[in-house]
Each structure stands twice: as C-alpha cells, then as structure tokens.
Amino acid sequence: MEALAESPKVKIFDDATKIAQAAAKSFIELGREAIAERGCFTVALAGGSTPKHVYELLASEDYKDQLDWSKAHIFFGDERCVPPDDAESNYRMANEALLSHVGLPDKNIHRMNGVGDAVANARLYEDEMRTYFNDAAWPRLDLVLLGMGDDGHTASLFPNTSVPDERDAWVSGLWVEKLGSYRITLTTPAINHAAHIIFLVTGESKARRLAEVIKGEHDPARLPAQLIKPLDGSLQWFVDAAASSRLSNPGEDT
Template identity: 60%
Template sequence: MSASAESTPSIHVFDDAGEVAQAAAERIVDLAHKAIAARGRFSLALAGGSTPKRIYELLASEEFAGRFEWPQVHVFFGDERCVPPDHADSNYRMASEALLSRVPLPEVNIHRMIGEGDAVANARLYEDELREFFDGANWPAFDLVMLGMGDDGHTASLFPGTRALQEQQAWVAANWVEKFDTFRITLTAPAINHAAHVMFIVTGAGKTDRLPEVLSGAREPERLPSQLIRPVAGALDWYVDSSAGAKL
C-alpha cells in the first residue's frame, strides 16, 4: 500500500523472528524483480545491527540467492559506525559476511559508507556518490530502504535529540551521538522518505513498549526518531514478531 503523512502503514505481525525474516526475504525478492523489470536495476539500502542479519543470511542461502539477477542489484547502506570496514562494529562487515561476499554481486555494485577517517567528509562523499547514482534527482529514489528500530525509538543513526533529526536538505549526515561520544554516518529522514518502499524490521521483547508509542502515540520525533519515517509517495511496511508487537 502507499503510505504518506496522512496514511497508515502496513503492519505485519509474525510468530517469531524466523518468520519475520522469511517474509521479509520473500518481499525483497518480489520488489527486486519488479524494479529490474521496470527500470533495469534494484537499489537497496541495508540496515545495520543484529536484527536484519538473519534476513541477509537467508538472501544468500540456496533458497533465495538464485532468484536474484545480482548484476542488476545495487547495495547501499542506511548508516555506518565510524570504524574501519573490518571492525566488529562495522555495518558493512556484518552485511559482507552475511550476504555480500556470498553472492555473485559485482564489487562495483556495493556502495559502502566509509566509516574510517573524517565523518563529515565521508558523509559528503557518500552524498556525492548517491547524487551521481540517482543522476541529478532532487532526492534519492531507492527501490527499498530497510530499517531497524532501537529500544529508544531510533532508526538508522537518527538518535533522539541529535542534530540530524532537523536536516531538511542533505541526503547524508555525520550525526554526533552524545551517548556514544562519536559520530555516526546516516541517511537523513527526507532521503529515506523518498524511497519507493521502506521496510522496518522489529523483533524482540525490548521493543514491546516502544513500538506502539512510535506507531500510534503522540508525535514526538525528537524523542522517537522512527516517527520521522513517513514516505512521501512510497509504501511503508513494518515486519514485527509477536514479542515486539505484543501491545499493538
């Protein structure tokens, strides 16, 4: 379904995280086929963190890997920690080990956010790369942006009370996160909101109280940044397990 500031997102509740991953993987295959048929390529922005890892492992499995036209798939990142690509905390490393190194995806189609070095400069570099890929568009038009949600309501590296929540022009921001005493590089909310599809993956009992606040509570995006994600003309889907969705 289409979602906007006035419409309601689609919420899909499954018994457990395994069912969430299976359903999400099937949806990604379907979106890839449709995008490649329509435009000759599929642009996917990956989420970091532990929740999506199971999905990436599924996509690399025998069940799914053969269903993709990998030369037509372009992989981007929704955010990155300011660490080298081989660091244990690197979103790129997780995605590479779970998916990217296990499928015949051309190296040139992997658009890594550089985490090492100057965060502000790296954010500018990534925005330049996105602007070149999307060929002068006002905003990036990803076919799919995958997102997680933290226990505090953050998504990507849009954390409560941080400066990037106010960004209305940049596609990519170097966002200072006080509680971690470091920068994170992240797509901005407007960049995410111009995607054709946005998929939240939320699992675990730690999200039980926060999820209904984000979806149906008072609008407080400074406290609950996931509320900023309201696609302009795209579809918004939440894939959640029964633990996270227990109070919906």
C-alpha cells in the same frame, strides 16, 4: 502534540525467523519488479541481528539464484565510524552474511567510509549517491530496510540530535553523545523518498517504544522513527509477537 494521522501497515509474525523469511521474500519480489521495470534494483541495508538473518537467507541456496544480483546496487542506511573489517561495521556484517556470497560486482556495492571525519565522509557518500542517481533532487531507492532501537531511533537518526531535522542533505555525519561515537546516516528525506520502506522489529524490549512510535502522540524529537513517512511509497512494519504486545488494532496479522 498531535496524534499520528494514519497508522502504517503492520504485519505480525511469530518470531524473528518468520520475519526474516517474509523480509527475504519481499526483497526478492521488489528486486525482480524493479529490474523488470528499469533494469536495476537499488536497496539500502540496515545493521542489526534481525537484518543479518534476512541477509543470510538471501545468500542461501533457496534464495540467491532468484535475483539477478549483477543488476542490484547496494547502499547503506547508516554506518558506525569504524574500519570496514571492524566487528561493529554494518558493511562487514552485510558483506559476510550476503554480499560476498551472491556474485555482486564490486562497483555495485556502495559502502559508507567509516574511517576519518564523519562529516566529510558523509559528503563524499552523498556525492556518490548523487552521481548514481544522476543529480536527482532526491534519491529514489527501491527499498530501504530499517530497524528501530528501544529509544525510538532508526538508521542513525537519534533522539535529541539535529540530524533527524535535516532537510537539505541526503547524508549526514554526527556525534551520538549517548554512544560516545560518530555515525554516518541517510537523512529523513532521503529515506522518505524511497519506493518501499520495511521496518524489522523484534523483542519485548521494543514493545513499549514501538507502540509509542506507531500509535502514540507525534513527538519525533523523542521518537525519530515517527519521521519515516514515505512521500510516494509504501511503509510496512514487520514485527514479532513480543514486539507487538502493546499494540492495539495492529492492522494485518500474518
């Protein structure tokens, strides 16, 4: 196995609160740039507690008026196969924390349908994305927010499943044996065609795996997060001190 050729940009913050503040600032800056350049901003949201803090900040009085939300289109990196009002739904979390507070038109919210057959719903979501992106070869999202599990997964690209190796589809539905549940996820190439990708990683429980993903040998079957390498874009890791504790020469310290 080969070592990763180049380390991505890693920014280390004191805690999850500082990460959320930095991510919210980047979200606003990238959104305003995209709207100024092309008249719209496309972003894929992540689930999880750290992204939730980002969304709550974006919905706060200090942030929400800094972006023209009518020109933002919201997609999702992955979704659990549950109804949209289920406590486990990524859409529900994002809607309660952000989407319902900023005046987004309903047509600008592109949620994954978690009810019914995961594979069929993945195809329908890909159709919706292809329509939005005018049947481009791949979607060009302005921003993708990602988390990383302590097993090295990101979005719903899990170790020892076939989906991380998907090279043709934009969206896949899959059964995750270790979780005993179905998921829908953007595929590796769909994510890697984004203009900007930001990982949000917190907690000591992620430290060993984070070091393996960023500094370890290339082993994407075991560590799917290593597959995230934008083809023509930027990749940043926003991590807290606890998660970064096993990194050496981590890059930029904030």
